[in-house]
Amino acid sequence: MREWKGHSYEKISILGDYLPVFTQATQRARNRVYIDAFAGDPKNLIKGTDREFPGSPELALEAMPPFTHLRFFEMNRNRVRGLEKLASGRSNQDARVIPGDCNKEMARVLQELPVQAPTFAFLDPDGMELHWSTIRALSDHKRAYAERSNGTKVEMWILFCTSGIVRMLGSNHKEAVKREYPQKVAELFGAWGPWERIWEARLSGELEPGHAKKAYLYLYMDRLAGLGYKHLLVRPIVPNKGNELYAMIFVTDSPAGKSIMSWAQEKDRVQPEAGTLFDAEETRQQYEDLHTGWRDELPFELPEWEDVV
Numbered sequence: 001m002r003e004w005k006g007h008s009y010e011k012i013s014i015l016g017d018y019l020p021v022f023t024q025a026t027q028r029a030r031n032r033v034y035i036d037a038f039a040g041d042p043k044n045l046i047k048g049t050d051r052e053f054p055g056s057p058e059l060a061l062e063a064m065p066p067f068t069h070l071r072f073f074e075m076n077r078n079r080v081r082g083l084e085k086l087a088s089g090r091s092n093q094d095a096r097v098i099p100g101d102c103n104k105e106m107a108r109v110l111q112e113l114p115v116q117a118p119t120f121a122f123l124d125p126d127g128m129e130l131h132w133s134t135i136r137a138l139s140d141h142k143r144a145y146a147e148r149s150n151g152t153k154v155e156m157w158i159l160f161c162t163s164g165i166v167r168m169l170g171s172n173h174k175e176a177v178k179r180e181y182p183q184k185v186a187e188l189f190g191a192w193g194p195w196e197r198i199w200e201a202r203l204s205g206e207l208e209p210g211h212a213k214k215a216y217l218y219l220y221m222d223r224l225a226g227l228g229y230k231h232l233l234v235r236p237i238v239p240n241k242g243n244e245l246y247a248m249i250f251v252t253d254s255p256a257g258k259s260i261m262s263w264a265q266e267k268d269r270v271q272p273e274a275g276t277l278f279d280a281e282e283t284r285q286q287y288e289d290l291h292t293g294w295r296d297e298l299p300f301e302l303p304e305w306e307d308v309v
């Protein structure tokens, strides 16, 4: 059982709305694939309450019409055991748990999945664990098929930990370098360059903290747009009485996928809170203008991306 603060429930609540509509919208396809790169614990609890809620794998397993192929990646051994139990005995679904690091296992696992199938990937790390090479492998998996048949690439819903980057890079350049944090950020973006300039501007006071935080997110969205996705959506996750912790980014080639996720993301939601009788209405700020044009507002030019090799 893993304990979560109320805002973590929001992701699950959005996913729970999205997945059954995704499978209904794709019900004529022979197969439907769900990939959970950070599958988590099957049992979850809102901290300080007795309110349990399912993890993302259970939501995917229960969506109707069903996903035909499901892959759950998880590093933690206890959680792997719980997931194996959850996924076992499903006669109409090929559901498997992949123990270990999703960044190392993804490319191999993708090879055995049908490229024609509508495919949804949930990438939900705790922090900075998701590597760009995994995003690239997912976006390339169906690319050739999608180009040949005017189809769609793998749809992804990604947690981008805005507060994690700000915290990790911090205000002490020397200390961050000593701890090899820049390498971690480079693996997340799959490249060096623009984010380093933003960090430098933050350290020198050229950028305010909130602007640097947004810039990292927009840079990541630029990287995703560079993979050729037709639609990008972003949804900040803001705890009650707090600042944005992370943002959920959705990328798809499907106009239907975009409108279903817009509906799910924009729906009013509540955050369960310990010690209160009623759930609090969430206090999310909207991203006015997604990410285009933001570079023009910077007081300096950004360098070109330099891919991690």
Ligand SMILES: C[S@@+](CC[C@H](N)C(=O)[O-])C[C@H]1O[C@@H](n2cnc3c(N)ncnc32)[C@H](O)[C@@H]1O
Pocket (backbone or CB within 6 Å): 011, 012, 036, 037, 038, 039, 040, 041, 054, 055, 056, 057, 073, 074, 075, 076, 079, 100, 101, 102, 103, 124, 125, 126, 129
């Ligand atoms: C935020 S939790 C996932 C929650 C889950 N998606 C849900 O909504 O119920 C992140 C999980 O990823 C696992 N994890 C961390 N790094 C990983 C990696 N490189 N590969 C696979 N799993 C990883 C952690 O053990 C943790 O259980």
